[in-house]
Amino acid sequence: MTAGEYTAAADTHDLATGFGDTGSVGIAGLTLGGGVGYLVRKHGLTVDDLVSADIVTADGQLLHVDADTHPDLFWAIRGGGGNFGVATRFELRLHEAGAIFGGFLVLPATAEVVHRFVAEAESAPEELSTIASVMPAPPMPFIPAEHHGRLVVFAMLVYAGAVEAGQRAIAPFRALAAPIVDMVKPMRYPEVYPPEDEAYHPVALGHTMFVDSVGRGAADAIVDRLQHGSSPMCVAQIRVLGGAMARVPVDATAFAHRRSRIMVNLAALYERTQEKQEHADWLSRFADALHTGDDGAYVNFLADEGEARIRAAYPGRTWDRLAAIKARYDPTNLFRLNQNIPPARGS
Numbered sequence: 001m002t003a004g005e006y007t008a009a010a011d012t013h014d015l016a017t018g019f020g021d022t023g024s025v026g027i028a029g030l031t032l033g034g035g036v037g038y039l040v041r042k043h044g045l046t047v048d049d050l051v052s053a054d055i056v057t058a059d060g061q062l063l064h065v066d067a068d069t070h071p072d073l074f075w076a077i078r079g080g081g082g083n084f085g086v087a088t089r090f091e092l093r094l095h096e097a098g099a100i101f102g103g104f105l106v107l108p109a110t111a112e113v114v115h116r117f118v119a120e121a122e123s124a125p126e127e128l129s130t131i132a133s134v135m136p137a138p139p140m141p142f143i144p145a146e147h148h149g150r151l152v153v154f155a156m157l158v159y160a161g162a163v164e165a166g167q168r169a170i171a172p173f174r175a176l177a178a179p180i181v182d183m184v185k186p187m188r189y190p191e192v193y194p195p196e197d198e199a200y201h202p203v204a205l206g207h208t209m210f211v212d213s214v215g216r217g218a219a220d221a222i223v224d225r226l227q228h229g230s231s232p233m234c235v236a237q238i239r240v241l242g243g244a245m246a247r248v249p250v251d252a253t254a255f256a257h258r259r260s261r262i263m264v265n266l267a268a269l270y271e272r273t274q275e276k277q278e279h280a281d282w283l284s285r286f287a288d289a290l291h292t293g294d295d296g297a298y299v300n301f302l303a304d305e306g307e308a309r310i311r312a313a314y315p316g317r318t319w320d321r322l323a324a325i326k327a328r329y330d331p332t333n334l335f336r337l338n339q340n341i342p343p344a345r346g347s
């Protein structure tokens with residue numbers, strides 16, 4: 001089942017569970033890795049709404065797991081991905097979120113706008129979650145042609161609350177610069193997933209990271225690096241976190257980046273495979289320029305990047321705890337075609 005299908009069905013009851021930013025993404029992989037979307041500040045991660053799951057483990061058993069039954073496995077599947085078995089059923093908590101206030105806001109991307117956008121998103125009420133992509137304006141029909149190819153902040157803002165309060169929360173963003181596009185309005189929650197172009201499958205190289213802040217210097221770097229990107233379509237996507245997600249104790253789930261303040265996903269879209277190294281170098285230099293000391297990575301945005309990066313997804317004691325649970329439930333590493341956590345030896 002996809003996030004879009006679930007969200008449309010839940011909306012018939014004026015309810016929603018937060019998934020990611022794209023309707024066609026499957027809820028299984030997204031949930032098992034954590035789930036960061038438009039309700040993250042108001043209601044937390046998708047795993048924070050996971051009440052129970054049915055899992056087929058490596059030995060062929062069908063286990064029902066929740067906080068009281070196989071609590072170790074329940075902890076591990078809330079961030080540990082597909083390492084522990086095949087999820088066949090989830091029980092997810094729903095929230096009242098039928099009518100919301102939100103939509104696309106496209107602003108010209110100067111360093112000042114980028115910096116202040118992030119500052120506003122950090123100080124906004126928790127009802128507001130934002131995903132802002134700094135990128136060349138794509139040639140979409142609702143973006144005036146004179147802006148196509150120019151650097152913009154292409155943001156989706158979602159205020160999960162009453163319209164008037166949403167208007168107030170979003171006013172500071174509208175005031176950052178004359179909006180190029182302002183589609184923010186009262187809407188139904190499923191409209192966060194607009195129709196997708198099924199034929200669009202770009203090849204992209206990405207780098208996911210967390211940062212503590214996007215100060216004016218970092219914003220300068222974002223604008224400068226994107227203006228001199230290795231490909232015509234380079235993106236820095238910024239997601240301010242905090243709120244409900246940050247109130248869950250770090251060790252409550254295998255997703256352990258509760259104190260991380262901002263997720264940044266850098267990407268270069270390209271066409272010819274021989275260009276890959278050039279984009280990898282550009283991404284690596286870009287990531288270095290933004291690094292603020294948080295070495296974590298979000299597992300669901302990792303590609304095939306090697307063990308060090310998978311370990312970065314599971315900081316502190318999380319990796320060892322996961323490896324021990326893996327040894328208990330999948331000692332032969334049957335489930336290894338994933339961001340793999342090998343079983344701890346000698347457990």
Ligand SMILES: Cc1cc2nc3c(=O)[nH]c(=O)nc-3n(C[C@H](O)[C@H](O)[C@H](O)COP(=O)(O)OP(=O)(O)OC[C@H]3O[C@@H](n4cnc5c(N)ncnc54)[C@H](O)[C@@H]3O)c2cc1C
Binds near residue numbers: 021300
């Ligand atoms: C366009 C796009 C946008 C995205 N946006 C977001 C976002 O906003 N927020 C976010 O948090 N993530 C986002 N993601 C990342 C997404 O969470 C991961 O790609 C996730 O793995 C997708 O889940 P899936 O079920 O569609 O994946 P699949 O490709 O089907 O599976 C990926 C992996 O997930 C595991 N898995 C999948 N299904 C099961 C199952 N039933 N049981 C056990 N393991 C399973 C397996 O390890 C599998 O290899 C996005 C991805 C894409 C492509």
